Amino acid sequence: DAYKLLVLAGDGIGPEVMREVARIVHWMSAHRGLKLDITEELVGAASLAVHGVPIRDEVIELARQSDAVLFGSVGDPAWSHVSFDKRPEVAILKLRKELELFANLRPAKLFDALIDASALKPEVVRGLDLMIVRETVGGIYFGEPRGIETLFDGSRRGINTEVYTTSEIERVARVAFDLARKRDNRVCSVEKCNVMESGLLWKEVVTDIHKREYPDVQLSHMLADNCAMQLVRDPNQFDVIVTGNLFGDILSDLASMLTGSLGMLPSATLAPLRADGKRNALYEPIHGSAPDIAGKGIANPLAQILSFAMLLRYSLNRAEDADLIETAVSNVLASGLRTGDIMSPGMARVGTEMMGQAVLRE
């Protein structure tokens, strides 16, 4: 039986890098017996241009019924002034919320061959391999009330609400603790409990779950401002970081930039297990739509390709195929090929397509 895969390339460099994944899918169908039933749909600015909405309800329904979603990226300056409901970004926010994709796993792993691409000193960043587990369906991204009100004197007020419930915190904490057990067994929970009650509750609930269910895992707590500093000072002190939606957004982007290879990092976002033992899941690169380089054929396709490898491993249970792709990527890097974002002296600069082809050859 074929797996149902929904492909949402989105905006900016999304379609370009997705094209390189398509080549690999094609090859795997021919040579590895991979059977995929693929549907492609528009999201983000691409969907706005055709359908007038950032994502159609039918597309969300398709996503729900798929074994996995492979997502590119959304965001387009041309649409950013239209209206808050018609931001391209609504596509990913709605997908997360409607499919209850609550746990976003963002690895920040240094590729040894790319150590020179980091802004950090080699001795600070060497061996970096941390995982940020970010809550993605709660917090200030979705809390009510929200909006912009006009006051009686004509001035305005912008409002957003951060809300976290016990159960929202518990389930994402469990994902972090489970992951830590398969790694270095350490979790650092990050909030701002000295200023925010939602952070105070976060800390209490994580402490509680730890005591009751994961006493074997090492747990520490850190304030978000301190965590940003510690990520720069000594990122190797971390194993798994678990945090809310907004802090996770900032800290995971920061962590991935430390590796100097934002264009290389994939992510997975998981929904709760259903009664049938399966779960919805979405895979996307950590980088955004990068409108400044879109259409130039110079974007790095490796994060999208590695997102597909994660999808094979976690949603389709095809670890061997995932290994094949990950090894091919390593070999290509070792051979000295580099897109502009990870370029360093003495290496060979290639574009999106040549990089994709090279992975395929391997």
Place this chain on the structure above:
Amino acid sequence: DAYKLLVLAGDGIGPEVMREVARIVHWMSAHRGLKLDITEELVGAASLAVHGVPIRDEVIELARQSDAVLFGSVGDPAWSHVSFDKRPEVAILKLRKELELFANLRPAKLFDALIDASALKPEVVRGLDLMIVRETVGGIYFGEPRGIETLFDGSRRGINTEVYTTSEIERVARVAFDLARKRDNRVCSVEKCNVMESGLLWKEVVTDIHKREYPDVQLSHMLADNCAMQLVRDPNQFDVIVTGNLFGDILSDLASMLTGSLGMLPSATLAPLRADGKRNALYEPIHGSAPDIAGKGIANPLAQILSFAMLLRYSLNRAEDADLIETAVSNVLASGLRTGDIMSPGMARVGTEMMGQAVLRE
């Protein structure tokens, strides 16, 4: 006539580093005709222990009537589990709110002699000199409703509210634009307008003020997650960054860590000008109370000393005295003295007191 100065050393390393400022004050009274009428009060855990509150109303009143407040740092793990109202941190939050200290100026400047102390490569961080202007009396730090509610089924909900009004955004934007005019004339405004309406309003209001009052200044906009990345990738792209309370907390700590000299960086927080042409102002180091090294005599006193220099310059109009201190600090660093936090090979390690004495000698 003597200037009225309120000294609030606070917790952890606060009192130790403040002692080194006291020596300088003493010397300046004797040799530079500096007349200060100094009051010292307890704040934070120190005040909790004696008075049962993190800051007394009388102390806030004293602060209001002072020409300037020199603040140390607050925070103590021993008090963090007591109750949300009895956090040591309430002291600084109340001072900011009650005195309307709305604009926190946080320079992130690299001291050339300390370039090796940064985790970033020298070529990335060389010459770094940026200023973060953080709004400090609004946003999610103070918005209502807030708190932890228990629901009917015994589960709980933590809530905080981010609120920004037109006028709150306007006044902090003006501070940033005014500062930029005296620097490299560039402001980058940071929010998360693709997710939060309060960020959308922020962006609109900053754009508006720029068009109406500061068209000569170069203005750009950046999302907070991207800003965290860009600060690591290429911090020299920034001149002045203006942002809200929560993003400012995280990004300014990050920026100061880039310099590798957190223990060196002062900050100023300004209230609006009053009718008499004066304003309330508070000066504090960027570092916190550092409970792990408190009482050991190894803390770096330079951020506190440089905060006092800022106070002389901006609140007391004594630029010459400020210059004296800043030059002394430079000379001490050039002579090779280092506290543990900024230590590098070949330098001489000293403690808090020896560092303070060395500045005094210079």
